[in-house]
Amino acid sequence: MPAYRLTLAYDGTDFEGWQAQERPEAPPVRTVQGELEAALRRLAGDTPVRVAGAGRTDAGVHALGQVASFELPRAYEPPALQRALNGLLPADVRVLEAAEAPPGFHARKSALSKLYRYELDTGPVQLPTRRRHAGHVPWTLDAEAVAETAALFVGRHDFASLASAGGSARTTVRTITRSHVAFLGATLSYEVEASGFLRKMVRSIVGALIDVGRGALGPQDVGRALAARDRRAWPGPAPACGLTLVRVDYAPADAMLE
Amino acid sequence: MPAYRLTLAYDGTDFEGWQAQERPEAPPVRTVQGELEAALRRLAGDTPVRVAGAGRTDAGVHALGQVASFELPRAYEPPALQRALNGLLPADVRVLEAAEAPPGFHARKSALSKLYRYELDTGPVQLPTRRRHAGHVPWTLDAEAVAETAALFVGRHDFASLASAGGSARTTVRTITRSHVAFLGATLSYEVEASGFLRKMVRSIVGALIDVGRGALGPQDVGRALAARDRRAWPGPAPACGLTLVRVDYAPADAMLE
Numbered sequence: 279m280p281a282y283r284l285t286l287a288y289d290g291t292d293f294e295g296w297q298a299q300e301r302p303e304a305p306p307v308r309t310v311q312g313e314l315e316a317a318l319r320r321l322a323g324d325t326p327v328r329v330a331g332a333g334r335t336d337a338g339v340h341a342l343g344q345v346a347s348f349e350l351p352r353a354y355e356p357p358a359l360q361r362a363l364n365g366l367l368p369a370d371v372r373v374l375e376a377a378e379a380p381p382g383f384h385a386r387k388s389a390l391s392k393l394y395r396y397e398l399d400t401g402p403v404q405l406p407t408r409r410r411h412a413g414h415v416p417w418t419l420d421a422e423a424v425a426e427t428a429a430l431f432v433g434r435h436d437f438a439s440l441a442s443a444g445g446s447a448r449t450t451v452r453t454i455t456r457s458h459v460a461f462l463g464a465t466l467s468y469e470v471e472a473s474g475f476l477r478k479m480v481r482s483i484v485g486a487l488i489d490v491g492r493g494a495l496g497p498q499d500v501g502r503a504l505a506a507r508d509r510r511a512w513p514g515p516a517p518a519c520g521l522t523l524v525r526v527d528y529a530p531a532d533a534m535l536e
Numbered sequence: 537m538p539a540y541r542l543t544l545a546y547d548g549t550d551f552e553g554w555q556a557q558e559r560p561e562a563p564p565v566r567t568v569q570g571e572l573e574a575a576l577r578r579l580a581g582d583t584p585v586r587v588a589g590a591g592r593t594d595a596g597v598h599a600l601g602q603v604a605s606f607e608l609p610r611a612y613e614p615p616a617l618q619r620a621l622n623g624l625l626p627a628d629v630r631v632l633e634a635a636e637a638p639p640g641f642h643a644r645k646s647a648l649s650k651l652y653r654y655e656l657d658t659g660p661v662q663l664p665t666r667r668r669h670a671g672h673v674p675w676t677l678d679a680e681a682v683a684e685t686a687a688l689f690v691g692r693h694d695f696a697s698l699a700s701a702g703g704s705a706r707t708t709v710r711t712i713t714r715s716h717v718a719f720l721g722a723t724l725s726y727e728v729e730a731s732g733f734l735r736k737m738v739r740s741i742v743g744a745l746i747d748v749g750r751g752a753l754g755p756q757d758v759g760r761a762l763a764a765r766d767r768r769a770w771p772g773p774a775p776a777c778g779l780t781l782v783r784v785d786y787a788p789a790d791a792m793l794e
Contacts, residue, residue, distance in 0.1 A: 289664040406547040406628045
Protein backbone atom coordinates (compact mmCIF):
# COMPACT_ATOMS: atom_id res chain seq x y z
CA MET A 279 0.00 0.00 0.00
CA PRO A 280 1.24 3.58 -0.62
CA ALA A 281 3.01 5.01 2.44
CA TYR A 282 3.12 8.65 3.53
CA ARG A 283 4.71 10.90 6.08
CA LEU A 284 3.38 14.14 7.46
CA THR A 285 4.95 17.03 9.32
CA LEU A 286 2.42 18.21 11.91
CA ALA A 287 1.99 21.23 14.16
CA TYR A 288 -0.46 21.28 17.04
CA ASP A 289 -1.54 23.27 20.05
CA GLY A 290 -1.46 20.64 22.79
CA THR A 291 -3.62 22.63 25.22
CA ASP A 292 -6.87 20.80 24.50
CA PHE A 293 -5.39 17.32 23.84
CA GLU A 294 -4.69 14.46 26.22
CA GLY A 295 -1.38 14.10 24.42
CA TRP A 296 -0.38 12.39 21.17
CA GLN A 297 -1.18 8.77 21.79
CA ALA A 298 -4.62 7.27 21.10
CA GLN A 299 -5.78 5.45 24.20
CA GLU A 300 -7.38 2.02 24.01
CA ARG A 301 -9.78 2.03 26.93
CA PRO A 302 -13.04 0.44 25.76
CA GLU A 303 -14.75 0.95 29.12
CA ALA A 304 -13.76 4.63 29.57
CA PRO A 305 -15.15 7.77 27.88
CA PRO A 306 -13.20 8.67 24.74
CA VAL A 307 -10.20 10.92 25.22
CA ARG A 308 -9.15 13.57 22.69
CA THR A 309 -5.64 12.85 21.35
CA VAL A 310 -3.72 14.07 18.30
CA GLN A 311 -3.22 10.53 17.00
CA GLY A 312 -6.93 9.88 17.50
CA GLU A 313 -7.95 12.98 15.52
CA LEU A 314 -5.48 12.15 12.75
CA GLU A 315 -6.63 8.52 12.51
CA ALA A 316 -10.28 9.66 12.42
CA ALA A 317 -9.51 12.08 9.56
CA LEU A 318 -7.55 9.42 7.63
CA ARG A 319 -10.34 6.89 8.14
CA ARG A 320 -12.84 9.30 6.60
CA LEU A 321 -10.43 9.96 3.73
CA ALA A 322 -9.96 6.22 3.18
CA GLY A 323 -13.69 5.46 2.92
CA ASP A 324 -14.03 4.14 6.48
CA THR A 325 -10.94 1.90 6.29
CA PRO A 326 -9.10 2.07 9.66
CA VAL A 327 -5.63 3.65 9.29
CA ARG A 328 -2.97 3.17 11.98
CA VAL A 329 -0.56 6.08 12.43
CA ALA A 330 2.93 6.06 13.97
CA GLY A 331 4.19 9.30 15.55
CA ALA A 332 7.84 10.21 16.09
CA GLY A 333 7.32 11.53 19.63
CA ARG A 334 4.58 10.56 22.07
CA THR A 335 4.00 14.05 23.43
CA ASP A 336 2.16 14.28 26.76
CA ALA A 337 -1.09 16.15 27.50
CA GLY A 338 -0.58 19.88 27.01
CA VAL A 339 2.70 19.56 25.06
CA HIS A 340 2.78 21.31 21.68
CA ALA A 341 4.43 20.49 18.35
CA LEU A 342 5.87 22.54 15.52
CA GLY A 343 7.44 19.57 13.72
CA GLN A 344 5.93 16.25 14.84
CA VAL A 345 6.29 13.54 12.15
CA ALA A 346 3.70 10.84 11.47
CA SER A 347 3.78 7.86 9.08
CA PHE A 348 1.03 5.54 7.78
CA GLU A 349 -0.19 3.58 4.76
CA LEU A 350 -3.32 4.32 2.74
CA PRO A 351 -5.38 1.96 0.57
CA ARG A 352 -4.90 4.19 -2.47
CA ALA A 353 -2.35 6.74 -3.70
CA TYR A 354 -2.63 10.51 -3.25
CA GLU A 355 -0.63 13.43 -4.58
CA PRO A 356 1.02 14.75 -1.38
CA PRO A 357 -0.30 18.35 -1.76
CA ALA A 358 -3.83 16.98 -2.25
CA LEU A 359 -3.40 14.75 0.83
CA GLN A 360 -2.28 17.78 2.87
CA ARG A 361 -5.26 19.88 1.74
CA ALA A 362 -7.76 17.09 2.32
CA LEU A 363 -6.46 16.40 5.84
CA ASN A 364 -6.41 20.09 6.81
CA GLY A 365 -10.05 20.21 5.69
CA LEU A 366 -10.93 17.27 7.95
CA LEU A 367 -8.77 18.02 11.01
CA PRO A 368 -9.73 20.42 13.83
CA ALA A 369 -8.04 23.85 13.84
CA ASP A 370 -5.60 22.93 16.61
CA VAL A 371 -3.81 20.35 14.40
CA ARG A 372 -2.38 21.27 11.00
CA VAL A 373 -0.47 19.32 8.37
CA LEU A 374 2.48 21.52 7.44
CA GLU A 375 3.81 19.14 4.81
CA ALA A 376 2.95 15.77 3.26
CA ALA A 377 5.27 13.48 1.31
CA GLU A 378 5.53 9.91 0.07
CA ALA A 379 7.46 7.89 2.64
CA PRO A 380 10.63 6.07 1.55
CA PRO A 381 10.41 2.23 1.68
CA GLY A 382 10.46 0.98 5.27
CA PHE A 383 10.10 4.44 6.79
CA HIS A 384 8.62 4.54 10.31
CA ALA A 385 8.17 7.96 11.97
CA ARG A 386 9.45 6.77 15.36
CA LYS A 387 11.80 3.88 14.55
CA SER A 388 13.55 5.73 11.69
CA ALA A 389 14.06 8.95 13.71
CA LEU A 390 17.68 9.77 14.48
CA SER A 391 17.04 12.64 16.89
CA LYS A 392 14.36 14.93 18.26
CA LEU A 393 14.64 18.56 19.30
CA TYR A 394 12.43 19.89 22.10
CA ARG A 395 12.16 23.48 23.31
CA TYR A 396 10.90 24.62 26.71
CA GLU A 397 9.85 28.24 27.21
CA LEU A 398 9.70 29.61 30.74
CA ASP A 399 8.56 33.15 31.54
CA THR A 400 10.15 34.74 34.61
CA GLY A 401 8.34 38.09 34.99
CA PRO A 402 6.57 38.97 38.26
CA VAL A 403 3.14 38.22 36.67
CA GLN A 404 2.63 35.82 33.74
CA LEU A 405 1.10 37.49 30.68
CA PRO A 406 -2.31 35.89 29.97
CA THR A 407 -1.47 35.59 26.26
CA ARG A 408 1.48 33.35 27.20
CA ARG A 409 -0.24 31.07 29.70
CA ARG A 410 -0.96 28.27 27.20
CA HIS A 411 2.53 28.26 25.69
CA ALA A 412 5.05 28.96 28.43
CA GLY A 413 5.75 27.83 31.95
CA HIS A 414 6.06 30.59 34.55
CA VAL A 415 8.01 31.32 37.71
CA PRO A 416 7.92 34.79 39.32
CA TRP A 417 11.64 34.78 40.08
CA THR A 418 14.67 36.29 38.39
CA LEU A 419 16.86 33.28 37.63
CA ASP A 420 20.65 33.10 37.85
CA ALA A 421 21.41 32.85 34.12
CA GLU A 422 25.01 31.70 34.57
CA ALA A 423 24.15 28.89 36.98
CA VAL A 424 21.28 27.76 34.74
CA ALA A 425 23.55 27.67 31.66
CA GLU A 426 26.23 25.74 33.58
CA THR A 427 23.64 23.20 34.72
CA ALA A 428 22.13 22.79 31.24
CA ALA A 429 25.58 21.87 29.90
CA LEU A 430 25.88 19.00 32.44
CA PHE A 431 23.31 16.97 30.53
CA VAL A 432 25.23 16.79 27.25
CA GLY A 433 26.60 13.30 26.55
CA ARG A 434 25.62 9.74 27.40
CA HIS A 435 24.04 9.41 30.86
CA ASP A 436 21.82 7.08 32.82
CA PHE A 437 18.76 9.25 33.41
CA ALA A 438 17.17 6.88 35.95
CA SER A 439 16.79 9.84 38.35
CA LEU A 440 14.47 11.50 35.83
CA ALA A 441 12.48 8.41 34.84
CA SER A 442 8.82 8.96 35.73
CA ALA A 443 6.83 6.21 37.43
CA GLY A 444 4.61 5.65 34.39
CA GLY A 445 7.49 5.15 31.95
CA SER A 446 7.91 1.90 30.05
CA ALA A 447 11.46 2.29 28.71
CA ARG A 448 13.70 -0.81 28.85
CA THR A 449 16.78 1.28 29.55
CA THR A 450 17.14 4.72 31.11
CA VAL A 451 20.41 5.50 29.27
CA ARG A 452 20.10 8.31 26.74
CA THR A 453 22.56 10.44 24.75
CA ILE A 454 21.96 14.20 24.67
CA THR A 455 23.65 16.04 21.81
CA ARG A 456 22.42 19.55 22.65
CA SER A 457 21.34 21.12 25.95
CA HIS A 458 21.39 24.87 25.76
CA VAL A 459 19.67 27.82 27.44
CA ALA A 460 19.06 31.28 25.97
CA PHE A 461 17.56 34.22 27.88
CA LEU A 462 15.40 36.50 25.73
CA GLY A 463 14.10 39.33 27.90
CA ALA A 464 12.14 37.70 30.73
CA THR A 465 11.87 34.37 28.85
CA LEU A 466 14.19 31.43 29.33
CA SER A 467 14.27 29.24 26.22
CA TYR A 468 15.82 25.79 26.70
CA GLU A 469 16.61 23.54 23.74
CA VAL A 470 17.51 19.88 24.11
CA GLU A 471 18.25 17.31 21.42
CA ALA A 472 18.67 13.55 21.80
CA SER A 473 18.10 10.32 19.93
CA GLY A 474 15.42 9.50 22.47
CA PHE A 475 13.85 10.81 25.67
CA LEU A 476 12.29 9.23 28.71
CA ARG A 477 8.76 10.23 29.63
CA LYS A 478 8.69 13.76 31.22
CA MET A 479 12.49 13.88 30.87
CA VAL A 480 12.67 17.40 29.37
CA ARG A 481 10.24 18.80 31.92
CA SER A 482 12.25 17.15 34.72
CA ILE A 483 15.45 18.76 33.42
CA VAL A 484 13.68 22.13 33.37
CA GLY A 485 12.47 21.54 36.94
CA ALA A 486 16.13 21.18 37.96
CA LEU A 487 17.14 24.28 35.96
CA ILE A 488 14.48 26.30 37.81
CA ASP A 489 15.72 25.10 41.21
CA VAL A 490 19.27 26.05 40.28
CA GLY A 491 18.14 29.40 38.83
CA ARG A 492 16.41 30.42 42.06
CA GLY A 493 19.31 29.24 44.21
CA ALA A 494 17.64 26.21 45.84
CA LEU A 495 20.28 23.91 44.30
CA GLY A 496 23.79 24.37 42.92
CA PRO A 497 24.88 22.90 39.56
CA GLN A 498 26.96 20.33 41.53
CA ASP A 499 23.84 19.20 43.39
CA VAL A 500 22.19 18.46 40.05
CA GLY A 501 25.23 16.52 38.86
CA ARG A 502 25.12 14.46 42.04
CA ALA A 503 21.38 13.86 41.78
CA LEU A 504 21.85 12.66 38.18
CA ALA A 505 24.62 10.27 39.25
CA ALA A 506 22.49 8.97 42.13
CA ARG A 507 20.01 7.30 39.69
CA ASP A 508 17.28 7.80 42.27
CA ARG A 509 13.99 9.43 41.30
CA ARG A 510 13.37 10.69 44.82
CA ALA A 511 16.44 12.94 44.59
CA TRP A 512 15.11 14.89 41.57
CA PRO A 513 13.05 18.14 41.53
CA GLY A 514 9.50 17.96 40.16
CA PRO A 515 8.83 18.45 36.44
CA ALA A 516 7.97 21.86 34.97
CA PRO A 517 4.39 22.20 33.60
CA ALA A 518 3.62 20.69 30.17
CA CYS A 519 2.36 23.91 28.55
CA GLY A 520 5.91 25.28 28.08
CA LEU A 521 7.14 22.29 26.04
CA THR A 522 7.19 21.99 22.24
CA LEU A 523 8.45 19.20 19.96
CA VAL A 524 10.27 21.40 17.46
CA ARG A 525 11.87 19.01 14.97
CA VAL A 526 12.58 15.35 14.21
CA ASP A 527 15.65 14.45 12.17
CA TYR A 528 16.10 11.43 9.88
CA ALA A 529 18.93 9.99 7.81
CA PRO A 530 19.26 11.67 4.39
CA ALA A 531 17.59 8.69 2.67
CA ASP A 532 14.58 9.12 4.96
CA ALA A 533 14.46 12.91 4.74
CA MET A 534 11.38 14.68 3.37
CA LEU A 535 11.32 14.47 -0.43
CA GLU A 536 11.22 18.13 -1.47
CA MET B 537 -12.45 58.41 47.91
CA PRO B 538 -8.99 56.95 47.21
CA ALA B 539 -8.38 56.61 43.44
CA TYR B 540 -6.26 53.96 41.72
CA ARG B 541 -4.95 53.03 38.31
CA LEU B 542 -4.03 49.59 37.06
CA THR B 543 -1.97 48.33 34.15
CA LEU B 544 -3.71 45.22 32.80
CA ALA B 545 -2.85 42.40 30.42
CA TYR B 546 -5.46 40.05 29.02
CA ASP B 547 -6.03 37.33 26.47
CA GLY B 548 -9.06 38.63 24.59
CA THR B 549 -9.98 35.25 23.04
CA ASP B 550 -12.71 34.38 25.51
CA PHE B 551 -14.03 37.92 26.11
CA GLU B 552 -16.72 39.90 24.32
CA GLY B 553 -14.31 42.83 24.47
CA TRP B 554 -13.51 45.36 27.18
CA GLN B 555 -16.76 47.15 27.74
CA ALA B 556 -19.41 45.91 30.20
CA GLN B 557 -22.71 45.71 28.39
CA GLU B 558 -25.91 46.97 29.98
CA ARG B 559 -28.59 44.73 28.50
CA PRO B 560 -30.98 43.78 31.31
CA GLU B 561 -33.06 41.54 29.03
CA ALA B 562 -30.14 39.62 27.48
CA PRO B 563 -27.95 36.85 28.95
CA PRO B 564 -24.82 38.21 30.60
CA VAL B 565 -21.80 38.66 28.38
CA ARG B 566 -18.22 38.11 29.57
CA THR B 567 -16.19 41.33 29.30
CA VAL B 568 -12.89 42.45 30.84
CA GLN B 569 -14.50 45.49 32.46
CA GLY B 570 -17.25 43.24 33.83
CA GLU B 571 -14.74 40.81 35.39
CA LEU B 572 -12.71 43.66 36.86
CA GLU B 573 -15.78 45.39 38.31
CA ALA B 574 -16.97 42.10 39.81
CA ALA B 575 -13.56 41.55 41.46
CA LEU B 576 -13.47 45.13 42.79
CA ARG B 577 -17.02 44.79 44.11
CA ARG B 578 -16.01 41.70 46.10
CA LEU B 579 -12.93 43.53 47.39
CA ALA B 580 -15.07 46.54 48.39
CA GLY B 581 -17.52 44.51 50.46
CA ASP B 582 -20.23 44.44 47.79
CA THR B 583 -20.03 48.18 47.01
CA PRO B 584 -20.40 48.65 43.21
CA VAL B 585 -17.20 50.08 41.65
CA ARG B 586 -17.27 51.72 38.21
CA VAL B 587 -14.10 51.32 36.15
CA ALA B 588 -12.87 53.47 33.24
CA GLY B 589 -10.62 51.82 30.63
CA ALA B 590 -8.21 53.65 28.33
CA GLY B 591 -9.17 51.66 25.22
CA ARG B 592 -12.46 49.89 24.53
CA THR B 593 -10.94 46.84 22.90
CA ASP B 594 -13.30 44.71 20.79
CA ALA B 595 -14.11 41.02 21.24
CA GLY B 596 -10.99 38.89 20.66
CA VAL B 597 -8.54 41.81 20.96
CA HIS B 598 -5.74 41.36 23.51
CA ALA B 599 -3.90 43.76 25.82
CA LEU B 600 -0.40 43.94 27.24
CA GLY B 601 -0.80 47.45 28.69
CA GLN B 602 -4.48 48.43 29.07
CA VAL B 603 -4.96 51.08 31.79
CA ALA B 604 -7.99 51.25 34.09
CA SER B 605 -8.95 53.84 36.76
CA PHE B 606 -11.51 53.77 39.58
CA GLU B 607 -12.20 54.85 43.16
CA LEU B 608 -12.49 52.57 46.18
CA PRO B 609 -14.31 53.19 49.47
CA ARG B 610 -11.11 52.61 51.44
CA ALA B 611 -7.36 52.91 50.86
CA TYR B 612 -5.08 50.03 49.82
CA GLU B 613 -1.34 49.71 49.49
CA PRO B 614 -0.93 49.30 45.70
CA PRO B 615 1.02 45.99 45.89
CA ALA B 616 -1.68 44.56 48.18
CA LEU B 617 -4.38 45.77 45.77
CA GLN B 618 -2.55 44.06 42.87
CA ARG B 619 -2.22 40.77 44.77
CA ALA B 620 -5.83 40.81 45.95
CA LEU B 621 -7.19 41.47 42.45
CA ASN B 622 -4.99 38.80 40.85
CA GLY B 623 -6.42 36.39 43.41
CA LEU B 624 -10.00 37.33 42.45
CA LEU B 625 -9.64 37.70 38.65
CA PRO B 626 -9.75 34.81 36.14
CA ALA B 627 -6.42 33.67 34.68
CA ASP B 628 -6.97 35.44 31.35
CA VAL B 629 -6.79 38.90 33.00
CA ARG B 630 -3.82 39.95 35.13
CA VAL B 631 -2.94 43.15 36.96
CA LEU B 632 0.67 43.91 35.99
CA GLU B 633 0.92 46.99 38.17
CA ALA B 634 -1.23 49.01 40.57
CA ALA B 635 -0.69 52.61 41.70
CA GLU B 636 -2.48 55.49 43.39
CA ALA B 637 -4.00 57.70 40.69
CA PRO B 638 -3.01 61.38 40.56
CA PRO B 639 -5.88 63.85 41.32
CA GLY B 640 -8.36 64.02 38.44
CA PHE B 641 -6.81 61.07 36.57
CA HIS B 642 -9.14 59.23 34.16
CA ALA B 643 -7.75 56.25 32.22
CA ARG B 644 -9.40 57.26 28.93
CA LYS B 645 -9.75 61.05 29.16
CA SER B 646 -6.20 61.60 30.49
CA ALA B 647 -4.58 59.34 27.85
CA LEU B 648 -2.33 61.17 25.39
CA SER B 649 -1.77 58.26 23.00
CA LYS B 650 -2.27 54.53 22.55
CA LEU B 651 -0.03 52.04 20.79
CA TYR B 652 -1.58 49.00 19.08
CA ARG B 653 0.25 46.10 17.43
CA TYR B 654 -1.19 43.75 14.82
CA GLU B 655 0.54 40.43 14.11
CA LEU B 656 -0.17 38.69 10.83
CA ASP B 657 1.32 35.30 9.94
CA THR B 658 1.95 34.70 6.25
CA GLY B 659 3.11 31.07 6.05
CA PRO B 660 1.27 28.57 3.82
CA VAL B 661 -0.44 27.01 6.88
CA GLN B 662 -1.07 28.88 10.14
CA LEU B 663 0.63 27.30 13.15
CA PRO B 664 -2.05 26.15 15.64
CA THR B 665 -0.13 27.68 18.55
CA ARG B 666 -0.49 31.09 16.87
CA ARG B 667 -4.16 30.94 15.93
CA ARG B 668 -5.41 32.87 18.97
CA HIS B 669 -2.81 35.61 18.73
CA ALA B 670 -2.17 36.35 15.07
CA GLY B 671 -4.15 36.88 11.91
CA HIS B 672 -3.21 34.69 8.96
CA VAL B 673 -3.03 34.91 5.18
CA PRO B 674 -1.38 32.14 3.13
CA TRP B 675 0.35 34.60 0.79
CA THR B 676 3.85 36.03 0.61
CA LEU B 677 3.29 39.79 0.89
CA ASP B 678 5.16 42.52 -0.98
CA ALA B 679 7.08 43.99 1.98
CA GLU B 680 8.07 47.19 0.20
CA ALA B 681 4.55 48.02 -0.96
CA VAL B 682 3.16 47.25 2.51
CA ALA B 683 5.74 49.52 4.20
CA GLU B 684 5.01 52.33 1.70
CA THR B 685 1.28 52.02 2.39
CA ALA B 686 1.72 51.96 6.17
CA ALA B 687 3.59 55.27 5.97
CA LEU B 688 0.60 56.93 4.21
CA PHE B 689 -1.40 56.91 7.43
CA VAL B 690 1.02 59.04 9.46
CA GLY B 691 -0.36 62.54 10.14
CA ARG B 692 -3.77 64.12 10.57
CA HIS B 693 -6.43 62.53 8.33
CA ASP B 694 -10.19 62.17 8.11
CA PHE B 695 -10.62 58.41 8.54
CA ALA B 696 -14.32 58.39 7.51
CA SER B 697 -13.51 55.63 4.98
CA LEU B 698 -12.48 53.39 7.92
CA ALA B 699 -15.32 54.31 10.30
CA SER B 700 -17.35 51.18 11.07
CA ALA B 701 -21.14 51.30 11.04
CA GLY B 702 -21.39 50.74 14.79
CA GLY B 703 -19.06 53.61 15.72
CA SER B 704 -20.28 56.53 17.83
CA ALA B 705 -17.44 59.04 17.31
CA ARG B 706 -18.43 62.69 16.79
CA THR B 707 -15.58 63.29 14.37
CA THR B 708 -13.65 60.85 12.17
CA VAL B 709 -10.49 62.99 12.13
CA ARG B 710 -7.54 61.36 13.92
CA THR B 711 -3.80 62.02 14.12
CA ILE B 712 -1.46 59.05 13.70
CA THR B 713 2.05 59.55 15.06
CA ARG B 714 3.46 56.12 14.18
CA SER B 715 2.48 53.61 11.50
CA HIS B 716 5.24 51.11 10.86
CA VAL B 717 5.58 47.56 9.59
CA ALA B 718 8.32 45.06 10.43
CA PHE B 719 8.70 41.63 8.87
CA LEU B 720 10.08 38.98 11.24
CA GLY B 721 10.37 35.69 9.39
CA ALA B 722 6.87 34.87 8.11
CA THR B 723 5.23 37.33 10.55
CA LEU B 724 4.23 40.87 9.68
CA SER B 725 4.14 43.06 12.78
CA TYR B 726 2.35 46.39 12.36
CA GLU B 727 2.54 49.11 15.04
CA VAL B 728 0.32 52.17 15.03
CA GLU B 729 0.14 54.99 17.58
CA ALA B 730 -2.44 57.77 17.80
CA SER B 731 -4.19 59.97 20.36
CA GLY B 732 -7.39 58.15 19.50
CA PHE B 733 -8.76 55.49 17.17
CA LEU B 734 -12.12 54.86 15.54
CA ARG B 735 -13.77 51.51 16.12
CA LYS B 736 -12.07 48.72 14.08
CA MET B 737 -9.70 51.37 12.63
CA VAL B 738 -6.48 49.41 13.15
CA ARG B 739 -7.97 46.20 11.74
CA SER B 740 -9.27 48.18 8.72
CA ILE B 741 -5.79 49.59 8.10
CA VAL B 742 -4.38 46.06 8.26
CA GLY B 743 -7.09 44.90 5.81
CA ALA B 744 -5.76 47.48 3.35
CA LEU B 745 -2.12 46.48 4.02
CA ILE B 746 -3.02 42.85 3.20
CA ASP B 747 -4.70 43.85 -0.08
CA VAL B 748 -1.63 45.87 -1.05
CA GLY B 749 0.72 43.09 0.04
CA ARG B 750 -0.94 40.51 -2.18
CA GLY B 751 -1.15 42.94 -5.13
CA ALA B 752 -4.93 43.48 -5.19
CA LEU B 753 -4.39 47.23 -4.56
CA GLY B 754 -1.49 49.64 -5.02
CA PRO B 755 -0.41 52.11 -2.33
CA GLN B 756 -1.94 54.91 -4.45
CA ASP B 757 -5.31 53.13 -4.43
CA VAL B 758 -5.23 53.16 -0.64
CA GLY B 759 -4.37 56.88 -0.59
CA ARG B 760 -7.32 57.55 -2.89
CA ALA B 761 -9.69 55.37 -0.85
CA LEU B 762 -8.65 57.26 2.31
CA ALA B 763 -9.28 60.62 0.61
CA ALA B 764 -12.67 59.42 -0.68
CA ARG B 765 -14.11 59.34 2.88
CA ASP B 766 -16.45 56.54 1.79
CA ARG B 767 -16.68 53.33 3.79
CA ARG B 768 -17.72 51.30 0.75
CA ALA B 769 -14.34 51.99 -0.88
CA TRP B 770 -12.36 50.34 1.95
CA PRO B 771 -11.19 46.68 2.25
CA GLY B 772 -12.68 44.60 5.08
CA PRO B 773 -11.03 44.55 8.51
CA ALA B 774 -8.47 41.91 9.50
CA PRO B 775 -9.59 39.45 12.24
CA ALA B 776 -9.54 40.64 15.87
CA CYS B 777 -7.25 37.89 17.19
CA GLY B 778 -4.11 39.55 15.71
CA LEU B 779 -4.60 42.84 17.55
CA THR B 780 -3.08 43.87 20.91
CA LEU B 781 -3.31 47.12 22.87
CA VAL B 782 0.37 47.40 23.79
CA ARG B 783 0.69 50.66 25.72
CA VAL B 784 -1.14 53.81 26.80
CA ASP B 785 0.85 57.00 27.36
CA TYR B 786 0.01 59.84 29.76
CA ALA B 787 1.51 63.24 30.57
CA PRO B 788 4.41 63.01 33.07
CA ALA B 789 2.18 64.26 35.92
CA ASP B 790 -0.22 61.36 35.18
CA ALA B 791 2.46 58.73 34.67
CA MET B 792 2.62 55.65 36.89
CA LEU B 793 4.13 56.54 40.27
CA GLU B 794 7.09 54.19 40.51
